[in-house]
Amino acid sequence: MAKKITYIIASIRGGISVATHNRKFMAGLVMFLLVAIAAIIGSYFLPKSYYRTGSFKPGQPPNPENPLGTDTLGRDVLAQLCWGIQNSIRIGVIVATIGTLVGAAIGFISGYYGGVLDRVLSIIIDVFLSVPSLLFLILIAALIRGTVTVEIMALIISITSWAWPARQIRAQVLSLKERDFVYMSKLSGMGGIEIIVRELMPHMFQWMGANFINAFLVAVLTEAGLSILGLGPQREMTLGMMIYWALSYAAIFRGMWWWWSSPVLVLIYLFFSLYVLHLGFDEIINPRTREK
C-alpha cells in the first residue's frame, strides 16, 4: 500500500518536473494566473457597489477615477471586469471539475466492464456528443431564465461537458485493461472498482488533467455565448454578461470602445493562455509532440 502511494507521488512529482520544464505549459499557466490574481486583487479595491447602476456618471471614457471608463448605466467597467473574470473562472472551474469527474467515472465504468452497460453508456455518450451542445444549452437556459446565478449557469453548462472526457477515458481504458498488470491484479483477486482506482486511475491522471483544461476553456467560451444571447446570470457580472450589456446598448455603434473591448480582449487573452496551457499539457502526455 505504502509503496503504491510513493509510486503515485513519484509519478505526480515526475509529471510536475516534466511540466515545469515544458515552456508552453509554464507560459500558459503564468499568463492565466496573472489575470486571475489581478482580478482577485482588483476586486478588493473595486467592491461590488462600483457596478451598481448609477454609481458614477454614465458613459464616461477612461479617466483617473474610472481607469476603464463607465457604461451607460453608470457602472465602472474595471470593477465589472474584475468581478466578471472571477465569475467566469468560477464557472470554468465548476464545469471542468464536474465534467472531468463525471466523465472519468462513466468512461472507466463503460470501458472496464464492457458488455450491455458499455453499449448503453456509449449510446448516451454519442448522443451528447452529436447533439449540438449550444442548442441544447440555449433551450435549458431559456427554460429557467431569470433565476440564473453563476452556480446554476455552471451546472447548466456542465450538462454537456462530461461526454468528451468520458469518450476519451473509455477508449484508453479499453486498451489498458488488456495489459498484463491488469490481468495480474484480477488473478490476485482484486475487485473491479479496486482495479480501476488502484491500477488504472494513476495512468489516467494526465489525461484527466488535459480534459480539465479543455473543459475549462470550453466552459468560459460557452458562458460567454449563452450570456450574449441574454441567458446569463442577471444579478452577477461575467465576461459574457458584460458583452451582452454592451451589445444591448449598441456600444460598438456608439463608439464606446472601452466598454465592449475590455471583456472581448480579456476573453481572447484567457482563451489564448488556456490554449497554450493545453498545448503544453498535450506535449507532456504525448512525448512524441515534445520539442527535441
Add this chain to the structure above:
Amino acid sequence: MKKTLTFLLALTYILTILFATVSYSQPLPREKTIYIAIGGRIADPTNFNLYAPGVSRSSTGLHQMIYEYFFYINFETGEYIPWLAERYEYSPDYKSITVYLRKGVKWSDGVPFTADDVVFTYELLLREAPKMIWSSEVAKWVESVEKIDDYTVKINLKEPNPRFHLIREVFPVVRVWGGLTILPKHIWEKVDDPVKFKNNPPIGTGPFKLVSASETTIIYERRDDWWATEVFGIRPAPKYVVFQYFGPEESVAARLAANEIDTPFIGILSLGTFKKVMETNPYVRAWYRTEPYAWLDPCPRAFMVQNARYPWSLKEVRRALSYLINREAIATLAYEGTTSPSWGIFPYYGGLKPYFDAISDLIEKYEPTKYDPTKAEEIFKNLGFTKGADGVWVTPNGTRLKLVYLVNGANAEEMKVAQVVADQLREGGIDVELKILTGPTQADARLRGDWDMAYQPFCPGDTDPFDNLELFHSKYYVKLGERAPWYERNSFRYKNPEYDKIIDELAITSPSDVEKCKQLFRKAMEILFEDMPVVPGMQAPALVPFNEYYWIGWPSADNPWNMPVSWWAMFNLVINGYKSPKTGEWVGGVRPRTVEYTTVYFTKDVPKFRGVDLNWYGPYKAGDAARIPADDAEFWIAKGYASFKPTIPTPTVTLPGVEALASDIKDVKTSVDALSSSIKELGSKIDALTGQLSTLMMVQVLTLILVLAVLALYFRKK
C-alpha cells in the same frame, strides 16, 4: 468530361447573373417617394385583409394608405377631426349615435361610399363575432345599425355610453394606432369567408393604391382620382410611399444617414444610434432637436404592485416602494435622458391639460414622484418591520421582504429599467428577484399575478382620462392565479368600492360636460394618490426620427400640428394635413424640400386647389396663365384642363404673310419643345442605363474573375 462540366457550370452561373440583372427594376424617383422603414418582414404579403388575425395593418401600410376613417383624434391639439363623416349626434339617453357621412366620398374603384357600406360592415362583424378582429368588442356594444338615408347612419347601443365615439375598436375613429375599418359592401358581400378572404388588391377610399408587395417591400402610388381631390382640392405631395424592411438597426441607421429613409417606425433606432446618425446627417431629427429628443408615447409606464399579496396589500408598503424608486436616475440611466418622471398614468399631452390643472394641488400634497429613502425607512419601522443582519427588512410575520419583479425579457426597455430599479430597491433593504420570462409564459404570469412588481404601460388615456381611470375598477378584479382581463386592466388586483362609485358616475357623464368630469377626475385621483395601487413611473418616450432632406413639414416640437406617427392610421393626415375643426383652415401636410415650378395655361375652369408645395392656387378661368408646381401642372394637363402652350388667339386683322409667319413660329416652337422634351427623356434614360451598366459591369468582372480562377485551378491540377 471534367472540362465540359466546368464549362457548363460557369455558363449556368453567368446566365443566372445576367437574368438577375435584367429583371432588376428601375428605382422610384427619390424626390417623389417617401421611404418608411418597418420593423420586420411581412408574414404574408398577399393578404390584405385587416380583419384576419395576424395580418399587420401598419407594416403593410393598409390603414395609413388604403383605408380612411370617420374621425381622427389629434392628441397634441385635442381636436376631433371629421374626415369620412361630417359630425355625430347622441340620443339624449346615450342609447344611440347618429353619424352624418360626408358626401362625395368614393371607393378607389369609383363606387360611392354610403351608409350601406357602414351598415354592411357592422352587420358583418356582428354576424362573424368573435372570429374577425375586434368583432367581439362590436358585439359587446352594438345592438343594431340602421340606415336613415344614403348619408346618415344610426347605431343603436346595448347600454348607454356617452363615449362610444371614442372607442376605436367599435367606431371608425382613429385614436391610438387605428380604428374600426369600414369595408366596401360591393366587394365584401360576395365573400364567403371574411376571415380567409385575402382582399388583394385592397379597395379603400384612401389617396394611394397598391402597386406591388413582397415580404420586404410594399409600394403605394398616388391616386389621381381620390375623392378628396374633388371635395377638398388637395393631393398628397409624394407620388410614391414605400414601406420597406431594411434589416437590423445598423442598416436602418446607415440608410437614414444616407438619406435613403425618410422615417423609420418606432422602436427600431435606439437613442445612441439615433444620436450617431444625427451627428453625421444634420437633416435627421426627432420631435425635439436636443434632449430629450423623443415625442411622448400615449402609454406612460407605472410599476404595478400586487395588491392581493401581503405585505404589498398594505398601502403604506406601496408608498414606501415609491419613495425608494429614484425616477430621475431611471430617466438618465435606463432612458438616457429621453423622458421624465410621471406622477400618474396619463401622457402629458396638450389635450389633457385642463384635467391636470384641476389636481395640481393634489400632486404637490402627495408627492407621487418623490425619491426619499429615509421616509421609506420610517414607514417600514412604523409598520413594525425590522432590518435583518443581511440588510434586508423582515416583516412582523418573520418573513424576509422578498420582491419578485416580473420582467419581459424580449422588451429591451423593461430589461434596462429593471436593472436600475432592482439595484435601487436592494439598496433600500428589499431582496429583489428578477423573474425574466418571454413569450406566452411571460404574458400568462403577468395576467395571473405571479409577481410582486411589474413595469407596465398604461394605455390609452390620451385626451379623455376616463379609460385609464376605469382600469382600476374592481369589476375587472379576479382572484390571484386567474387570468386578469388585461395587464393594466387590474392584474394588480385593486379593489375599492368608493372608487368604483366615482368611476360608475363618470361612465355615464358625457365627456363634453367638462366641469363635472373634472370634479369626478379630482375625486378619483385623490383616492389613487392615497392608495397608490400602482407606483407611478415614467412618461414613455417615443423616439421617431425624421429625415428632412427630401421631405419637410413633419410634425415636431417646433410645430406640433400633429403626431409623428408613420405606423398609425393618422399618417394619412400627416401626409395630407387636415381642415382644423377649431379654425376651419387647412393645417399641416408633408411637402418636398425643393419644388419645381412651371407656367401652365388653363383651357377649362379649375377650382381652388392645393399644390404639392402645400400652397393654395386658383380658382382659375379658361385662358388664365399661372406659375404652379410642375407636379400639379402635370396633373391638370393629364386631366385635360391645362396646357404648357398658350392658346393662340386667332388674329382678327389679316396681313399678308403674317398667318404663314405665325404658323412657322408655332411649328418652330413645337419642334423646339419636342426636342427639349426628348433630350430630357434621353438624359433620364442614360441615367437609368448607367445605373444598370455599372451593376452589369461589376457582375461581369466578378464572373470573369471566377471563371479565371476555375481555369487556373483546372490547369494547375493538370
